[in-house]
Amino acid sequence: MKKSLLIILIIFWGTWVSAQDIAVRNFPAPETVSPEIQPLVTGKRMPFWNDHPKTAEQWKSWVNQIAQVTIEQLPHLRNQMQVEVEPAQFASVKGFIITPNHLLPENRSRILIHFHGGGYVLNPGEAGTDEAIMMAGFGQIKVISIDYRMPPDFPFPAAIDDAVTAYREILKTYPPEKIGVFGTSTGGGMTLALMLRAKAEGLPLPAAIVVGTPWTDMTKTGDSYFTHEGIDNVLVSYDGWLGDAAKLYANTYDLKNPLLSPVYGDVQGLPPTLLITGTRDLFLSNTVRMHLKLREAGVTADLLVFEGVSHAQYLMAVDSPETKQYFKQSNQFFKQYLAN
């Protein structure tokens, strides 16, 4: 073989190998997801997945830019879901109260507490309310969404401190058996971390929790971080903004601290838990590792895996059967375990 040719082949091979880790893998559009969610499943990767802000200022402007996109959609969503949203304060912690126009009679004295997702960096303020709006609207139940503090200004343990402070305050108004807690991604991880923290502080635990594709391991540990790298088109890879956000939030703390990575915690005594993920989810392992751990500890734990979807995609198409089913199953779960 000619030398020049060999060199070109080596270069070509090199390109392929270095791109392989997160190479685009194209699959046929699955017939097994709804037409409403299919554009998301077959869509391009989240455009910002591989952004790497460096300075505090860069993080803030990056976060604000992404928040704007979400905030623009909120008036329409609130209208569609027929809910009112008002800012509120829970001791020192900011948040929002989301009240549906039509409250189910059985939900009159119940409350759900919501923690938004976004890797402990995204979705500040109103931008974190979209899932709470949908839960309140689909479930016809009142929701409090916590606007916990985030880095770069407020690294760990600020967020979980806020979570427990707000929970403690809400316990003054609502008995624990009428409280449910939920969240997705980081919000799911925080929901689990709050249970560990509340248990350690001797607080009564809520009646049930729903954790969607929870960030239970903030290190790159767990099989689907590798097997679904480049298959999940939402997060794509731990080595994008996500891993940077983990380090930014954890600051000097060990990422395996159970209040950061609840899969390493003692989960005995946790309330009934519903966990949700998707077959393409980068957090499939984060979800199923926690699910089996809960069951082994004797906790009532249910698992739903949505066909064909990447990280949290099941809740991203409000008119899809998948999104409706997620909120229906979550609300049924709360209904089953919350006192009325």
Add this chain to the structure above:
Amino acid sequence: MKKSLLIILIIFWGTWVSAQDIAVRNFPAPETVSPEIQPLVTGKRMPFWNDHPKTAEQWKSWVNQIAQVTIEQLPHLRNQMQVEVEPAQFASVKGFIITPNHLLPENRSRILIHFHGGGYVLNPGEAGTDEAIMMAGFGQIKVISIDYRMPPDFPFPAAIDDAVTAYREILKTYPPEKIGVFGTSTGGGMTLALMLRAKAEGLPLPAAIVVGTPWTDMTKTGDSYFTHEGIDNVLVSYDGWLGDAAKLYANTYDLKNPLLSPVYGDVQGLPPTLLITGTRDLFLSNTVRMHLKLREAGVTADLLVFEGVSHAQYLMAVDSPETKQYFKQSNQFFKQYLAN
């Protein structure tokens, strides 16, 4: 670019593209599976995954060769699990009765019916008893394993005819509320198909079923047939022996007939069902599509997803925590729903 170089690059590219579908994807050995099961997780692909027997004779000799490997391990397994196995007949259908040396008192009048896996072609006779032996041993419960007829000699509907004939016969000795049914892969698909068939014939249904990574869709439909192609090291791809076996068994019938692909059936009224899969499973979608369908139909349906494992691998390492957990969770599920 020189013409010769271009041609070589095209050939190179062509090789890459054609191999891409089922390219070997190497991942770090997950720390999140047990050391006992890790050799399977990181092991080579099942050596026969891409075999394509053509004639009836070729199928038979291929099946016998694989069966020999299993049969050689059975004496040790029976000894380890402390069970006795004897051949038996259920009306016209052959099978085996597996009796543990120590029967739990609460299981004295209960029976589990087992359908083995193997794509409707593998594991004839004794070779189909290994899972039944482990269930009987770990659960200290009596198990009947059905040695249903298979192609090439007996295509659809022979297997499902045998299943319902045997079930009808067993109903003469055991009341349905003391019967559980289980199986893995094809055995899981058959368990579900038997429920549809029994319902259609007006037979009482058993108290509970456990279906491990069930073959609910015998067409190449479902996301993980594509996303986990080449990731699952047991089945590897639908386009190996598996797809051939589907066609061999279905014969002239439509592969979407619900007695072949139960995910297309009317599942209302099915008994409580536990479904199991793994994060690398080619049948992840086969499992979760059926799980959500069951829940939507109001059936009690629980799902377990084992971390890091390919198709049915969770039950392939008898000394691993994963395998013990699978049998423990299955037995707990039967215990919960079977009368004693």
